[in-house]
């Protein structure tokens with residue numbers, strides 16, 4: 001186990017390359033199960049979620065050949081091996097094995113997923129979709145059992161707009177007989193990326209990027225080559241870090257339209273933001289002005305950037321209010337930021353940040369991925385040294401974060417936890 005140490009106060013300057021999108025990668029890999037021949041995916045991020053899914057594909061009999069950031073998956077020998085325990089609990093996206101295995105084998109046993117604790121994260125809409133397609137679904141002893149004689153297309157209205165349910169139903173429906181219509185579907189760029197892969201595999205999908213997706217089932221799908229989209233949340237995190245502690249930072253490999261909601265807020269705060277082909281230039285002007293944000297489904301402000309943005313607001317003049325309408329309990333970073341001198345109140349479902357304050361280095365814990373990102377940014381801004389434990393959460397979603405920030409001029413390094421620190425974490 002490791003901890004991350006940051007000596008704050010150094011200005012970020014230079015260029016950082018954004019990696020492939022985690023939330024696409026974690027769906028593209030399971031989608032390969034649906035093909036009858038090899039699928040190559042290029043530009044995958046080197047993060048632990050990707051490696052865990054790669055291991056799970058091998059557990060069900062897939063052959064997975066890595067070549068740097070590119071992977072070729074041979075699905076020919078895959079079988080409907082139950083995955084009730086073990087690695088499925090390490091991440092959220094193992095739930096995509098449900099849709100993909102149900103679609104391909106008409107049966108699956110998959111443990112309930114893990115991932116960041118953001119308050120309750122039900123999967124009732126995924127199950128509603130599988131049942132509408134003709135599957136029998138049972139939840140027994142922490143695993144979901146799915147079985148269908150055959151899958152038949154259906155009209156499915158999602159009661160809540162869900163990224164995971166939209167993708168999972170798409171995965172199950174592409175090999176179903178007849179037409180599936182997903183209404184009130186999510187519109188996130190990662191959904192379009194997954195639909196692009198499936199279409200390249202021979203699936204017939206229309207309407208992705210709108211709230212009605214139409215799928216005409218096909219009898220089989222074949223292999224293909226696909227390049228993943230850039231990670232808009234990683235890009236957003238570096239953009240926020242640059243606004244908080246940057247001189248001039250260029251983000252390379254960005255689809256800037258994917259983070260317009262963030263860029264609009266940065267501009268409102270007085271940050272210089274210039275967009276060009278696949279690049280973003282960020283240069284903060286002091287002092288920053290406070291703004292309010294409310295997270296919404298895409299193209300609204302992403303919940304995954306709410307925690308890092310809260311850190312930025314500690315530096316802004318006056319009061320900023322953060323409201324997360326997707327995960328109202330996504331608040332575990334707040335106490336840690338307070339340890340670092342932030343003045344933050346949680347009131348009536350909103351987070352009220354009073355700035356500007358000078359953050360101070362402290363020992364803090366990343367309880368989830370984006371809380372970790374929020375604390376890394378806080379560490380870059382703080383006086384003195386910040387020690388962050390819970391690094392395994394950060395490594396689920398940020399490729400080479402230490403190296404990327406070092407290249408931008410940060411003083412950040414990893415150390416092994418001592419036995420005593422490991423004990424303390426276990427007992428806390």
Ligand SMILES: CC(=O)N[C@H]1[C@@H](OP(=O)(O)OP(=O)(O)OC[C@H]2O[C@@H](n3ccc(=O)[nH]c3=O)[C@H](O)[C@@H]2O)O[C@H](CO)[C@@H](O)[C@@H]1O
Pocket residue numbers: 023026092093120121122123124125126127160161162163164165186303304326327
């Ligand atoms: C692997 C992945 O892509 N993770 C992302 C995905 O998570 P995930 O797919 O789990 O999130 P959803 O879009 O499904 O969740 C949105 C909201 O719907 C609720 N809900 C969801 C499904 C369901 O069956 N029932 C239900 O009530 C959730 O509790 C939440 O309040 O989208 C979230 C919202 O953008 C992001 O924070 C996560 O980074």
Ligand SMILES: C=C(OP(=O)(O)O)C(=O)O
Pocket residue numbers: 022023091092093114115116118304369370397
């Ligand atoms: C919440 C997140 O991830 P997951 O859904 O994989 O837990 C995230 O990426 O911010």
